[in-house]
Amino acid sequence: MPDLDLMKTLTQKTDSKIIMLVMDGIGGLPREPGGPTELEAASTPNLDRLASEAMVGLVDPVGVGITPGSGPGHLGLFGYDPLQYLIGRGVLESVGIGLELTSDDVAARGNFCTVDAGGIITDRRAGRIPTEECARMVGLIDDIILPGVELIVKPVRDYRFALVLRAPGLSAELNETDPQKVGAEPLSVGPLDGSPEAGRTADLVNQWLDQVRERIKDESPANMVTLRGWSKEPGLPGFEEVYKLKAAALAVYPMYKGLATLVGMTLIPGLNDLQDQLAALKKEWDSFDFFFFHYKYTDSRGEDGDFDAKVKEIETVDKIIPTIVDQKPDVLIVTGDHSTPAILKSHSWHPVPVLLWAPATGRANPDVTGFNESQCLKGALGQFRGTDLMALATAYAGKQAKYGA
Amino acid sequence: MPDLDLMKTLTQKTDSKIIMLVMDGIGGLPREPGGPTELEAASTPNLDRLASEAMVGLVDPVGVGITPGSGPGHLGLFGYDPLQYLIGRGVLESVGIGLELTSDDVAARGNFCTVDAGGIITDRRAGRIPTEECARMVGLIDDIILPGVELIVKPVRDYRFALVLRAPGLSAELNETDPQKVGAEPLSVGPLDGSPEAGRTADLVNQWLDQVRERIKDESPANMVTLRGWSKEPGLPGFEEVYKLKAAALAVYPMYKGLATLVGMTLIPGLNDLQDQLAALKKEWDSFDFFFFHYKYTDSRGEDGDFDAKVKEIETVDKIIPTIVDQKPDVLIVTGDHSTPAILKSHSWHPVPVLLWAPATGRANPDVTGFNESQCLKGALGQFRGTDLMALATAYAGKQAKYGA
Secondary structure, eight states: OOOHHHHHHHBOOOSOOEEEEEETTBBOOOSSTTSOOHHHHSOOHHHHHHHHHSEEEEEESSOTTOOBOHHHHHHHHTTOOTTTOOOOHHHHHHHHTTOOOOTTEEEEEEEEEEEOTTSOEEETTGGGOOHHHHHHHHHHHTTOOBTTBEEEEEEEETTEEEEEEEOTTOOOOBOOOOOSSSSSOOOOOOBSSSOHHHHHHHHHHHHHHHHHHHHHTTOSSOOEEEEEEEEOOOOOOOHHHHHOOOEEEEOSSHHHHHHHHHTTOEEOOOOOSHHHHHHHHHHTGGGOSEEEEEEOHHHHHHHHTOHHHHHHHHHHHHHHHHHHHTTOOSEEEEEOSSBOOTTTTSOBOSOEEEEEEOTTTOOOOTTOOSSSHHHHHTOTTEEEEGGGHHHHHHHHTTOBOOSOO | OOOHHHHHHHBOOOSOOEEEEEETTBBOOOSSTTSOOHHHHSOOHHHHHHHHHSEEEEEESSOTTOOOOHHHHHHHHTTOOTTTSOOOHHHHHHHHTTOOOOTTEEEEEEEEEEEOTTSOEEETTTTTOOHHHHHHHHHHHTTOOBTTBEEEEEEEETTEEEEEEEOTTOOOOBOOOOOSSSSSOOOOOOBSSSOHHHHHHHHHHHHHHHHHHHHHTTOSSOOEEEEEEEEOOOOOOOHHHHHOOOEEEEOSSHHHHHHHHHTTOEEOOOOOSHHHHHHHHHHTGGGOSEEEEEEOHHHHHHHHTOHHHHHHHHHHHHHHHHHHHTTOOSEEEEEOSSBOOTTTTSOBOSOEEEEEEOTTTOOOOTTOOSSSHHHHTTOTTEEEEGGGHHHHHHHHTTOBOOBOO
C-alpha cells in the first residue's frame, strides 16, 4: 500500500479538481433478510447514473473487520493510515470548534457533571445541559489563571467543553478524571508515565480543577467537571505537502471541520446546510484543488436506528448531485467514513460503497447500474483499504508521476 | 491489516459463539479443462444454502501465490501472521503427539535411517518402517541419560519420532544432521550462531547421538537416526488474550490438535470421527465461545490424487452441516487451511473458498447460489488474507469495539 512519503514524491501540482463527498455512515444492511439496504431502498437516480458512468467498489476505511470511529474513518479516506496516526479525543474536540492547536498544546475533552454535597457524581452529564447552558458555565471558569501556562476553555455542545493548556514542556500522559460511573468522586489527575513533564502537567490540571470546583459548586445542575481524552496535536503532514492539493473543507459539524484542519485543509466558515455547502463549492471553486464535502445526517439517522429516515437523507443528497457535477470536477468521489446500518444503530465494520467518477480517464463498470452495496460488489475498484483512495483520486486527476523509470 | 495487538485492544468478552469448520485442503481445480472442481462436482445442498444466506469469498491463508503448509495455513486462519510467527517442525511434531512443551524445551523431528558398516546412509527413511517398528526402536533409546537435561523421545508415525531436550538455557540454533542424500554420513550437530547456549546444546545432542549409534547399530533396517527442524515453543499470545474467546479444538489428528494448543485452545480428548466431533460440539457448547472443528480427509484424498474420493469427503461433511447449524452459532465459518487440488496431489497456492454465515448481522450475496471456487469469486467478502478472517469473525460476532472516536 502506498504511504505518505511515496505520495509526496509522486504527486505534482496540476489544475485538476477533486471533490470528495463523504456521506457519513452511508453503508447499511437489509432491514429484513433478503430485503434492500438503505442505499438499495433509496431512490437515487443521480447517484445511479454516476455509478453506471464511474467506477465503484468497496472501501475498508481502517481495515477488514474493523469498525472505524469518525476520526480514524476520515483519516483513512484522507490517506493517513489510522493504525499509524492516532488522534486523541481532546484534540478532536478542540480543533472541531475551530481552535488552532500548536505543538505546545495539551487538550482534553471536558464534561460538565453533577456531584452531591459529598462530591460524589450523581449525573455524569449534568442532565445533558443544552449548549447555551454549557456556554454560561464555561463563562464561569474561562478566566482561571495558572502560573506559566495559557488556558483555553470553550463550550462544544450540550454538556461538553474543550480545555487546552498551552506551555512548553507539557505532557498528555495523564489519566482521565471521569470514573465512568455515578456513585464515585471525579479522580484527580496523575502522570501515566514517570516523566517530570507529566507530573508538572498533572499538578497544573489539579490546581485548575480545585479552582473550578470552588467557582461552580453552588451551580445547578452542573456543578463539577470531568476531563478525558488527553492528547497533543499529532503533527500530520499536510494535504498540500503530500498531494500538492490546496484543500477546502465544506463541513457543518465541528468534528469534521477539526479532522480537516488536522490534515491542513482550509475551513470555509459559516456553512449550516447543504445549500451553504453548494454555494461555497461554487464560490471557492477557483481557489482550491480539493473539496472535502461532508454530510452528517445519513450517519445520524443510522445511529437512531431509523431505516426510513436514513433512506430519506440519502435521497436528499442524491438531489444535489447534479449541482456538484455541474462544477465539472476531474474526479468526484462519493463514499462514507464507515457504515452505520440502521438495524445495528451504530458504526459497523462493513465495507463502504465508494464511487469514483473521472470523466476524462475513467472507465465504466459494464455491469453496474446503481450505487449501493450489491452493485459496488461488482465494481471495477474492487475492495480496498481507505488509505488507497487518495492514491486513486490523485492518479485519476492526473496528479501522479510514474514510479521509477 | 489488523494485528494481534490491535485485536487485543478491540475485542471484548460476549456471550456469542463462533464455529470455524476447517475442511483441510478444501480448494481444488477442474480435473479436465472446463470441468468442475471437487467442490463444484460435489452435491452440497447444505453448504449451498448456507452460501446463499451467508457471505462468501476467497482466502489466502499465508499470502497470494504462497502454498501453505498445515502449520502456517492454520496459524493464518487463527489470525497469527504465519510470516511473523514461525513454528519449527520439531515443535509441530511434538505438540502433535500430545507433548506439552515448556519454554525450556528444544524439540527436533527425528528420522530413523539405515547406514552401512562405514556409517554411510543407504536409506534416509529406513525403508519407511511402520509405526509399530518405530515404537520398538524408540523403546531402545528412550532411556538414554545425559547430565542436567531431561530427554523425551516419542514415536510419531512410520520412521518419524520426536526428540525434546528440556533444561534451562538450551538453544535451537543448531544445524540439521540429515545430509539430504544417501551416500553421506549423518552430520554432527553444531551451533548456527556463536552462542554458548547453542554450543552446549550441540554438545549434549552429539553425546546423545553417540549413545544412540551404539545402542541400535546392530538393528535392521533402522540402525541410525537423523535430526531436523530444531525449534522452541513459539510462545504465541493465546486466543483468550487476543480475542477474549475461550476456544475448544475438535480435532482428530495430532498435528491439528498441536496447532490448536499452541494458540491456547483446549483440546477435547477422545475424538475419533465426525460423530464424536459433533457430540463434543453439543456437549461443550456452553463451556466455550469458539470451536475449531477440523476435518482431515478432504486433504488426504486430494494428496492421493483421487478426485472422486475427495468429492465424496466433501459430501460427507455437507451432511453434518445441519447438525452444526442447529447449535445456532452467531458466526459459522467454513473454509480450509489451503487448497489441495486432486490433479496436483499436493497442497497448492490457490486461494481457498470461505463462507461466513452470521444470521444477525450479515447480508446475503445476491448472486451467490453455492459454495465453491467460482461462486466464491463473486462473494461479498472478496479475496483477503487469512489473518483478516478472525477480525471478521469477531466483528460479526459483536465482539469488537469501535476503533477510535
